[in-house]
Amino acid sequence: MKKFIFIILFIPMFLFASHVSYEVKIYHVIFSSLFPQKDLINVWSDSAKKKETLSQIKCIHFVELQKNADILLLSKTKNLTSDTMKFVTSYKLLKHYKQSAVGGFYWQKGRPNILFLKKNLQKYHLKLPPSLQEYEVDSL
Amino acid sequence: MKKLLFSCLLLGGVVYAQDLGLLLEGYKQESDFSKITRNDSASIVDIFTRDDLDKMQAHSLIDIMKSIPGVYLSRGSNNLSLSATPSSSTMPLTYARLYINDHDVSSSSLGSAFVIWGSLPIEYIDHIEVYKATSSLEFGNENAAFIIRLYTKKPEHDSGSKVALSADSLGSTSASFYNADILDNGVKYFAYGNVDAIKRTVYHNEYNNQVYDFNSDTDGYNLFANINYKKWSVDIGSYKTRSDSFMGIGVRKTPTDGELDAIQSYLHVSKKFDNDLILQASYDRVEYERTYVDPNGIFISTGGASSVALINNYDITFHDDIASLSLEKRLQFGDNHLLAGGFYKYKAMHSIGEYTSMNTAVDIHNSERNVLNMYSLYLEDMYDWSEHTRLIASVKGDFFRYQKDVKPADEFLVRVGMIQSYEYVKYKLFYSKGYIPLAFYQQYNPDNTPYKANPELDAMGNEFYTTAVSYSKNKHNLSLELAYMRIFNLLAYDKDTDNGWLNTSETSWKTYIQLDYSYMFDVNNKIITNFIFGNNSSHKNYSPPYEVLLKSFNAYKKFEFYNELIYKSSYSNYGVYVGASFDFTSALKYYYTKDMSFGIRGENLFHDSYKQTYRNYPTAIPVNDQKVWLNMEYCF
Numbered sequence: 144m145k146k147f148i149f150i151i152l153f154i155p156m157f158l159f160a161s162h163v164s165y166e167v168k169i170y171h172v173i174f175s176s177l178f179p180q181k182d183l184i185n186v187w188s189d190s191a192k193k194k195e196t197l198s199q200i201k202c203i204h205f206v207e208l209q210k211n212a213d214i215l216l217l218s219k220t221k222n223l224t225s226d227t228m229k230f231v232t233s234y235k236l237l238k239h240y241k242q243s244a245v246g247g248f249y250w251q252k253g254r255p256n257i258l259f260l261k262k263n264l265q266k267y268h269l270k271l272p273p274s275l276q277e278y279e280v281d282s283l
Numbered sequence: 284m285k286k287l288l289f290s291c292l293l294l295g296g297v298v299y300a301q302d303l304g305l306l307l308e309g310y311k312q313e314s315d316f317s318k319i320t321r322n323d324s325a326s327i328v329d330i331f332t333r334d335d336l337d338k339m340q341a342h343s344l345i346d347i348m349k350s351i352p353g354v355y356l357s358r359g360s361n362n363l364s365l366s367a368t369p370s371s372s373t374m375p376l377t378y379a380r381l382y383i384n385d386h387d388v389s390s391s392s393l394g395s396a397f398v399i400w401g402s403l404p405i406e407y408i409d410h411i412e413v414y415k416a417t418s419s420l421e422f423g424n425e426n427a428a429f430i431i432r433l434y435t436k437k438p439e440h441d442s443g444s445k446v447a448l449s450a451d452s453l454g455s456t457s458a459s460f461y462n463a464d465i466l467d468n469g470v471k472y473f474a475y476g477n478v479d480a481i482k483r484t485v486y487h488n489e490y491n492n493q494v495y496d497f498n499s500d501t502d503g504y505n506l507f508a509n510i511n512y513k514k515w516s517v518d519i520g521s522y523k524t525r526s527d528s529f530m531g532i533g534v535r536k537t538p539t540d541g542e543l544d545a546i547q548s549y550l551h552v553s554k555k556f557d558n559d560l561i562l563q564a565s566y567d568r569v570e571y572e573r574t575y576v577d578p579n580g581i582f583i584s585t586g587g588a589s590s591v592a593l594i595n596n597y598d599i600t601f602h603d604d605i606a607s608l609s610l611e612k613r614l615q616f617g618d619n620h621l622l623a624g625g626f627y628k629y630k631a632m633h634s635i636g637e638y639t640s641m642n643t644a645v646d647i648h649n650s651e652r653n654v655l656n657m658y659s660l661y662l663e664d665m666y667d668w669s670e671h672t673r674l675i676a677s678v679k680g681d682f683f684r685y686q687k688d689v690k691p692a693d694e695f696l697v698r699v700g701m702i703q704s705y706e707y708v709k710y711k712l713f714y715s716k717g718y719i720p721l722a723f724y725q726q727y728n729p730d731n732t733p734y735k736a737n738p739e740l741d742a743m744g745n746e747f748y749t750t751a752v753s754y755s756k757n758k759h760n761l762s763l764e765l766a767y768m769r770i771f772n773l774l775a776y777d778k779d780t781d782n783g784w785l786n787t788s789e790t791s792w793k794t795y796i797q798l799d800y801s802y803m804f805d806v807n808n809k810i811i812t813n814f815i816f817g818n819n820s821s822h823k824n825y826s827p828p829y830e831v832l833l834k835s836f837n838a839y840k841k842f843e844f845y846n847e848l849i850y851k852s853s854y855s856n857y858g859v860y861v862g863a864s865f866d867f868t869s870a871l872k873y874y875y876t877k878d879m880s881f882g883i884r885g886e887n888l889f890h891d892s893y894k895q896t897y898r899n900y901p902t903a904i905p906v907n908d909q910k911v912w913l914n915m916e917y918c919f
Contacts, residue, residue, distance in 0.1 A: 164310075164313060165306050165307075165309040165310035165313045166310055166313070166314075168306050168309075169303070169306050169307065169310055172303055172306065221467075233465075234442070235465075235467075250314075250439060250440045250441075250442070251441075251442050251443050252441065252442070252443040252445065252878065252918035252919075253333070253436070253440055253441045253443075253445070253918070254307075254311055254440075254877070255307050255310050255311055255314070257303070257307065274303070275303065278303070
């Protein structure tokens with residue numbers, strides 16, 4: 144049993160061998176923290192580049208149809224009316240989807256930023272682990 | 284069991300979540316634009332990343348030039364930023380070129396950018412690449428052996444605004460502002476402005492019981508904008524600088540006035556086509572006025588052998604217009620990666636001189652114009668010999684055609700090399716043969732005033748042999764770089780001859796050895812050490828033959844630290860002995876919030892900076908001042 148726990152604990156270590164980019168590691172932390180109970184997270188994205196980059200994450204499955212997605216990962220699309228929860232890659236999109244975006248990971252002011260919108264996390268009944276709560280904000 | 288599994292996975296997630304701050308820092312460094320722009324095949328390269336520059340709190344290009352391993356920042360007697368390699372005297376002006384993004388900012392009259400841009404404030408610079416013993420062919424422009432490339436910040440990473448304010452213990456002030464954004468229509472822009480007034484230590488000279496001050500303060504402004512839309516990119520820049528003339532160029536080094544007042548503005552447009560074709564066009568306007576006042580005389584030439592005069596007021600103005608058009612294409616045939624390109628440059632020079640003596644015995648006014656039409660074609664093939672070995676061969680032809688007076692010249696450059704890359708080891712070997720371009724001030728001035736020029740002058744030739752081996756494993760990086768350079772057809776200046784500038788049949792050589800070791804403790808903490816040795820064919824040291832640099836970049840919680848110690852060995856020049864120097868710089872930055880930081884940077888804290896000797900001056904003068912900067916930055 145001890146061996147088993149050891150292996151399970153260190154699976155992520157092996158998963159994140161040094162050749163995996165920091166971007167991939169960060170997205171893994173974000174999605175696995177948003178959906179801790181899911182083995183496989185269905186994600187729809189409007190960015191072919193993001194799909195290619197994040198395809199290395201085993202717990203993420205990219206879907207073709209938005210309706211099949213647990214979350215929409217948006218890099219450019221601004222005209223979505225669906226209330227499916229969203230995660231965005233620009234500050235502008237975060238402001239645009241402030242009613243349905245749970246957070247964003249984007250460059251601004253010379254640094255990469257991660258923000259989670261507390262109100263929308265509550266709306267979708269999501270609770271982040273304590274270590275990520277410092278990235279939660281009440282509003283933009 | 285399932286519960287346990289979930290708990291463990293969750294725990295694993297939490298373990299990583301705890302490190303999210305470190306992951307973000309790692310991501311920031313992983314995304315550094317220098318990883319895209321760095322050109323390893325161009326030769327020996329040193330990089331100052333965005334993170335390095337942030338921790339260093341560097342204000343101006345001088346702060347960077349001081350920290351380049353194996354290149355000594357020097358100060359000309361007229362306050363010009365110059366460079367020297369270990370043991371050698373300062374490089375000729377045309378030896379070095381400066382790029383801002385893809386734009387070469389060299390003046391046509393002076394053949395150098397550092398005359399004007401040497402003290403450039405760099406708040407708008409994202410990262411810096413320094414290429415040593417290179418040919419510049421990879422950068423598709425005029426030839427140079429030492430190239431500094433500055434890359435401006437990009438809206439992709441820097442959307443938002445930033446204001447940065449600084450002041451130092453000598454009374455200098457600097458203010459910068461920039462704004463960047465990506466608009467909904469896809470237009471990306473970055474706009475920047477800076478004003479500064481830099482105060483420097485005043486040195487003195489005593490002659491005939493009178494004390495003369497050596498002032499070297501500078502002030503000016505810098506404006507820059509980049510607009511990017513689809514595959515179009517437009518850079519607009521304007522840099523205005525005024526600087527005191529330090530000891531000037533007088534015979535006795537007794538200046539009473541004198542300054543450089545210059546402004547350079549440029550427009551650079553580039554378009555990338557889908558088929559790896561890049562078209563670039565640019566225009567530069569340079570207005571440059573240099574004055575010297577020395578009551579004890581400044582030598583100038585007045586034409587003909589031994590025709591020199593002493594004047595007191597020296598005023599020369601250059602108006603340069605430079606336009607260029609270049610086309611470059613990358614192709615791939617099997618294992619061959621081809622780069623083919625060409626450019627045309629129009630370089631117009633107009634100089635106006637006024638030279639007078641106090642007793643009016645000499646009163647000369649002149650005005651000269653000439654135009655250089657330069658054509659260049661180049662081709663490079665990088666052939667993947669095997670999985671680990673890449674062979675490089677390149678050739679370039681530069682064709683100089685002047686409107687009048689100066690003879691036409693055809694110059695050629697060839698370069699062959701090899702790069703081998705294995706898991707931990709990289710090996711480079713290059714040979715290049717080329718030339719060092721001439722500037723208008725050396726070859727054109729029919730009236731031979733204020734200096735004697737030579738329209739029949741041939742460019743100096745040079746040959747480089749460079750090799751480098753590096754070993755990188757885990758957090759260690761060790762590299763050794765060796766360079767041997769031969770310069771032939773050397774130029775000499777002799778004011779007692781008809782033409783002043785002359786070609787000699789002499790050949791000289793220089794050797795250069797650099798050993799580097801760096802260790803990355805983690806994404807926030809690293810140390811870098813460089814050991815450098817240089818030698819030259821005269822076996823006389825015009826500058827220190829040995830240099831050791833030790834740099835540490837650290838961060839802890841809300842603090843960032845930078846420490847730099849530069850040792851240079853002793854040397855003697857112009858009959859003046861200069862002892863070994865230990866230049867220590869330390870910087871500390873505190874992030875009050877993610878958007879607001881306060882910093883302090885102490886320069887030359889041991890008051891033991893590298894000192895430089897000057898002709899006809901009995902003591903060596905420190906190149907860098909002792910000062911403490913206070914900095915504040917706010918992003919919004």
